[in-house]
Amino acid sequence: MTQTGSLRTFYTLILTQVLSLIGSRMTSLAIGIKIFSDTNQATPLALTAFFSTLPSLLSASVAGVFADRWNRRYMMIIADVGQAVGTVILLVSLVTGTFELWLLYVVTFIQAFFTTFQTPAFDASITMLVPDHHRDRANAIQQLAGPASGIVAPVLAGLLFVLVGATGVMVIDLATFTVAVLVVMAVHIPHPEQTEEGRAMRTGVWRDALTGFRYLRTRRTLFSVALYVALINFLIGGTFALNTPYLLTITGSEAMLGTLLGVMSAGAIVGGVIMSAWGGTRPRIHTIMPGIALSGACLALYGLGRSPLALGAALFLLELPLPMVNASFMSIMQAKVPPDLQGRVFAALSQISLGLMPVAFALIGPLSDRVFEPAVG
Numbered sequence: 001m002t003q004t005g006s007l008r009t010f011y012t013l014i015l016t017q018v019l020s021l022i023g024s025r026m027t028s029l030a031i032g033i034k035i036f037s038d039t040n041q042a043t044p045l046a047l048t049a050f051f052s053t054l055p056s057l058l059s060a061s062v063a064g065v066f067a068d069r070w071n072r073r074y075m076m077i078i079a080d081v082g083q084a085v086g087t088v089i090l091l092v093s094l095v096t097g098t099f100e101l102w103l104l105y106v107v108t109f110i111q112a113f114f115t116t117f118q119t120p121a122f123d124a125s126i127t128m129l130v131p132d133h134h135r136d137r138a139n140a141i142q143q144l145a146g147p148a149s150g151i152v153a154p155v156l157a158g159l160l161f162v163l164v165g166a167t168g169v170m171v172i173d174l175a176t177f178t179v180a181v182l183v184v185m186a187v188h189i190p191h192p193e194q195t196e197e198g199r200a201m202r203t204g205v206w207r208d209a210l211t212g213f214r215y216l217r218t219r220r221t222l223f224s225v226a227l228y229v230a231l232i233n234f235l236i237g238g239t240f241a242l243n244t245p246y247l248l249t250i251t252g253s254e255a256m257l258g259t260l261l262g263v264m265s266a267g268a269i270v271g272g273v274i275m276s277a278w279g280g281t282r283p284r285i286h287t288i289m290p291g292i293a294l295s296g297a298c299l300a301l302y303g304l305g306r307s308p309l310a311l312g313a314a315l316f317l318l319e320l321p322l323p324m325v326n327a328s329f330m331s332i333m334q335a336k337v338p339p340d341l342q343g344r345v346f347a348a349l350s351q352i353s354l355g356l357m358p359v360a361f362a363l364i365g366p367l368s369d370r371v372f373e374p375a376v377g
Contacts, residue, residue, distance in 0.1 A: 009187045010129040010138060013122070014145055016183040020080070021149035023176030026157040027087060029261075030169040031104065032244045033161060033254055042245040042373075044101055046365025049241040051105045053357040055113040056350055061209040063117040064347025068340055072121040073189045077181055079118030084177035086111040091170045119350065124342040127334050128190045135334055139327035140275035147272065147319065150265025154258035161254075212348025215341060222336065225329070229353040232292055236299055238360025242368060247311070256308055263312040267319035275324045284328040291321030 035044050067075060086107040093099040130138040160169050216223040243264075247257045280287045298318035305311040337345045 006129040006190075007134070009189065010126065011141075012183060012187060013125075013129075014141060016180045017122075017142075017145045018148050020176045020180040021145060022153045022156070023173035024083070025149050025153035026160070026169045027090075027166075027173040029154055029157040029244070029258075030161045030166040031090070033157075033248075033257075034166055035101070035104075036245050036248060041365075042242055042368045043365035044104075045244060046241045046361050046368075047101075048104060048108050050358050050361035051108045052112045053354050053361065055109060056116045056119075056354050057358060059113065060116050060120070060347040060351040060354075061212055061344065062347075064120045064212055064344035065208045066117065067120040067124050067343025067347070070121075071189075071191065072125050072343075073184060073187065075121040076118050076125075076184050079114040079121075080177055080181045080184070082114035083111045084174055084181075086114075087170055087173050087177070091167055091174070094167050094170070116350075120343045120347045123330070123346050124339070125189045127339045127342055132335065136279045136327060136331045137276045139330045139334075140272050140323055142327075142330075144269060144272035144276075144323065147265040147268030147323070151262045151269065154261040154265075157258065208344065211341065212344035212346070215337070215345050216348055216352070219336075222333070223352075225332075226349050226352040229329070230355050232296075233353055234356035234360045236295060237357060238364050239299065241361055241364055245368070250306060250311070251308060260308065260312055260315060264315035264319050267316035268323050270316075271320040272323035272327075275327050280324060280328045280331075284332050287328040288325050291325040294321045295319075295325075 032045055032048075035048075036042075090099070090104065090107050093103055126135070126138060126142065157169060160172070164171075216226060243261065244257065247260055248254070251257065251260070295318050298314050302311065302314035302318060305314050333346065333349065334342070
């Protein structure tokens, strides 16, 4: 495959990912609104976030092994199909009137399990499709996928929820899964040649699952950065599970909720565009550290805000540096890790960086409902 053809495949996959994410986020937001309207509690939403991170924590290293050994395109197809099956289960439960919170938790776990296998396959494929001198911009563009869907999905979900309800939104979600599967089936993703370092570290599947951790353990700087990311995710990422109940409580408007979430995603879009044009600093850590500091300061402002304008400004600035941080970090890892080890190493990174997230989600809901919200009335 030529360099131009590889880049075309990369952009095709990104566009497909955006479409699929729009459908998934529409479903997530529609169900979140329904649950908070029915229960007036933050805990169910926090528990949903808890079950969405648990599979990655438990099985990401095994997923990394398969990403390095199997055809990565097939892995992405199977993952999309598995997530679509979960959506079908929820859709049937809503149509038949048998929907229960426990079923949502089970389906969330199943869908997150398939996502756990999809993510290292996709991340490692970028190395094979994008030359090194294009990767900072390519990773920045990849970071735009989530925010782009985050702008479109809340607006569409808010409109369609009124017109067709949660079931209609989920049917649209299933259509986006279908498109994603068809596109991935049509593209070609090269498989990496095995390096001497990769051959030396290859063992049985279960021992091989620990390869990523062994690789990071012998590279103290990379391992320390991964632990630092885990702490940041605990402090910042865990609070995002409260976005829907927090904003609905303050504004009392589903429309304003969608608008503010769109503004939040717009901040990430702007940050990704800046990173795509700029390319980041050298060394890349000089982009990562100031970006994390800015996001932390804006999170505090978000907690203090009580007007839509203040909340929107804080959310926009909170998200602005994150695509630059994530793109720089991913470029560092892609440059340092051999291509045939990247599935396992990226999976290990995912497990380490998300290690404290289930703890955050398990704490944030009960603390919000039983301690902090009663304390402030």
